[in-house]
Amino acid sequence: MKSTVKWITRTAILLALSVLFQSLRVLIPVMPANVSQFVVGSLVNLCLILAAIITGIRGGLVVAVIAPVIAYLQGFTPVPVLVVPIALGNLVLVIVVALLHKRSNLLAFAAGAVLKFFALYLGVVKIVVPFFLPANAPEQMKTVLSVQFSWPQLITAAIGGILALIILPVLKKAIEDL
Template sequence: MDVKVRTLTKAALLLAIALVFQFVKMGQLITGSGINAVLILAAHICGLPWAIAIGFTTPFMAVVLGVQPPAMIIVVPFIVAGNIIYATAYGLIRKRSKIIGIIVAALIKFGLLYSAVNFILTVKPPIKAALSFPQLITALVGGTLALVIIQVIERIKNHQPT
């Protein structure tokens, strides 16, 4: 199969997984961690353009699917930016250290979303709470989960007969 088609297939599968996390509505810790894991996996496996596409799509789909209430629409551009920054920071730092890439990416995403709801936008307390420290936790948990999956994938690849 052509490399571009394989990459597109992997990216489509990752987007589908992210949408399942949103659609099933398992709470912020599970849903947010799952989507963050998908963003890191997409950056690592498919490349930054695909991770950015997924990071751009998922917040809008959360509104369309009814996962996010209409009051969240005001923060969607910041969530999009946070997702893109998260995937990009990891993508740029991962060759030096995947773990540092996750930590830096999580801190930057958290900083952006925390600043948006505490200093830029006027939002209700539940939205402010959801887009503050839980974002740091879900970014770190999702990144850690992605690193475990990446390690498993790399072990499987290394044990494939040539």
């Protein structure tokens, strides 16, 4: 199989998995929002990390940008202006992992998680919430967004990295056997 076809196939599979994981909120509607954030966020971060390693920066960027757009279209992102900082946070994770994983997966995943957290915190809590939310946005929405895009982002990215540490050896062997 040509390398371009492999790249497209792998990128498409990881994007599809990201969308499927985001859809768990609909498929399991009884899941509380705070639990949903940790489950879904961790699984989407896993897909971003896998995309960065398996398909490289380009494939990871595809997943990083399209996933938050689809989340908005599914109604999981309350205002469209949030798509940009979420995509940027995803891009930070993908780029850091893609650049560092050959040196050390642990270093790549830890640095990626911390930098994604900072990107989202800065982008959402310090820029979008105070300056770009509609003037009539309820205070509760501002509070919820400020919490959702702070420390939980570090936790979900770290869990995604831990899951990747578990899955990658098996996945790499399966890919080599193809």
